Amino acid sequence: MSRPRSQAEYLARLVPPSVAGLNRRSLLAGAAGAGALLGTGLLAGCGDSDSGSGGDAKSVSLGSNQSDPKPKDVVAKVMDGFKTSAGVTVNINTVDHNTFQENINNYLQGKPDDVFTWFAGYRMRFFAAKGLAGDLSDVWGKLDGYSDAFKKASTGDDGKQYFVPASYYPWAVFYRKSVWQQRGYQVPKTLDDLNTLGAQMKKDGLSPIAFADKDGWPAMGTFDILNLRINGYQFHVDLMAGKEAWTSDKVKKVFDTWAGLLPLHQPDSLGRTWQEAAQSLQQKKSGMYLLGLFVAQQFSGADLEDLDFFTFPEIDSTIGAKALDAPIDGYMMARKPKSKDAAEKLLTYLGSKDAANITVKNDPSTLVANSGADTAGYTALQKKAAELVGSATEIAQFLDRDTRPDFASTVIIPALQQFIKNPKDIGGLLTSIENQKKSIFTS
Structure with a gap:
């Protein structure tokens, strides 16, 4: 897909997924x-x-x-x-x-x-x-x-x-420039780069990735970006529409990849709000944080000027790293x-x-x-965020906005929280999600 040349062209790719036969459940x-x-x-x-x-x-x-x-x-x-x-x-x-x-x-x-x-x-x-x-x-x-x-x-x-x-606002991986300059960290371009960077941050006494899911929705952003990077935008749309099976190898790969990254995430996330996770980044206790641009609410003055971001790195070279969540x-x-x-x-x-x-x-x-x-x-951060959205080849709305509200709240939130607590039974978890999906989408 060719890179669009104007904001109008960029936003023309921001069409919500078509979901036939909206259910009245x-x-x-x-x-x-x-x-x-x-x-x-x-x-x-x-x-x-x-x-x-x-x-x-x-x-x-x-x-x-x-x-x-x-x-x-x-x-x-x-x-x-x-x-x-x-x-x-x-x-x-x-x-x-x-x-x-x-x-x-x-x-x-x-x-x-x-x-x-x-x-x-x-x-x-x-x-x-x-x-x-x-x-x-x-x-x-x-x-x-x-x-x-x-x-x-x-x-x-x-x-x-x-x-x-x-x-x-786009979702991206935020970090403090001063911390990265001091430590000599480089923006990761691949998943292997991200894992290597996370391991170094751990050695340096940081929580590599700030993380919070007390309110249920932040982890959806992690699932979204991994799914977009591993399986691509169209699979994301079809999965959210109930057209793809959660028990498929493609979804299993998302959770397997996430399980490999969990040790880099800030522990005890289910007891932490996103604001508290953002404060750990602000206090230079965490190295990076995957969240929406609204993370800037927890920064001001020189701290805000020190905030920067990069798009989540590539996992599959045939898919690339141009798709992202940018909810309206x-x-x-x-x-x-x-x-x-x-x-x-x-x-x-x-x-x-x-x-x-x-x-x-x-x-x-x-x-x-x-x-x-x-x-x-606009601040430098906002200008860069606008450019990121502009360079995206596909734009998703976020998991709980791209699927049925009842499926997102009653099935996905508890499922992702269960995964965070116990990432070892991925097969059982996905079977449970798929069974509940069938009940909801066919009712």
Whole structure:
């Protein structure tokens, strides 16, 4: 595949995987626990799902999963920008990121906020197909600065748009330049190089690879990149769509390779959050960390300037190292917002270059989706991240966004955590995943 020459061409490869016959299987397996959370107001929205397009047009509610300090502050600044622009107040309902994701189905079936943060691709289409999201086709008629690929990633199976992209970020291996310069480390180009580097870091008293999976999702990034490097992008798409067997030799090779790398990973990862793992990199206790660009949230000042990254090295020379995860974050609208007019005004603003410019000025941990934004304020790290996405031949959305939400949360998360605890029974683990996959994808 030839290397694309423009950002438009790069992003044209960011088309979400096609998954035929989106299944209507309910996500209510955890309804009792989720209902309890809703009852305590942890994910109770401010909107009214039974009301129409009327309501107080001077205010609109936003359900936000941006609970970490930096992104939470950026969201507040963007909403202040909307209030200045439109004279409409945004009431922000911020919920812990994991709680938000785990209870999104119940939230959307209850009384959600008028607008809510969510993800592009499959995870957007899933709820659009269930009738739990508002049609934003009219909003898209007012937007500019987006490639066709971003529009496709925002489009449901019915051809209507249900999502407004705000930002995206690549996953890569991050490290501190000063530590590597001091130790004479070189960026690994192959898996053998990575293993040799990790062994040297161990001798030097470092945890070679910072690692955390207390919240369940970070390990998905490790699985994704190994699968992309070993089996390629199309296999990733087909595996996520339920079209390939988890018991295949190809998947087994991913886990065998991962098992070989586990000794290089920071121990006791199931008791550690990604922020804590990032802090070990920041404190120069770990040599590198595979994560999204948002790792920059844990760095500031000179420490942030010292942060650099490389794409995960090649494993199979016939496949190369050009595919990567680069998820898109953005906003959706409830199916019946209390004020449709105010909600659409907010979403139009959120898709504008003005909103993107506020993000550029305040958040060094992401890339903005609107090409009309002034990115002169990007840090060196952001500029390099944009170039990395630009040079990618294929772009995935991340495991739990490229497959069914119920499969990701109820099967893959516990399976990967079980593997991390006991990497010796890979065959039994993959048989269990495959049996559960068949049940979920054929129901």
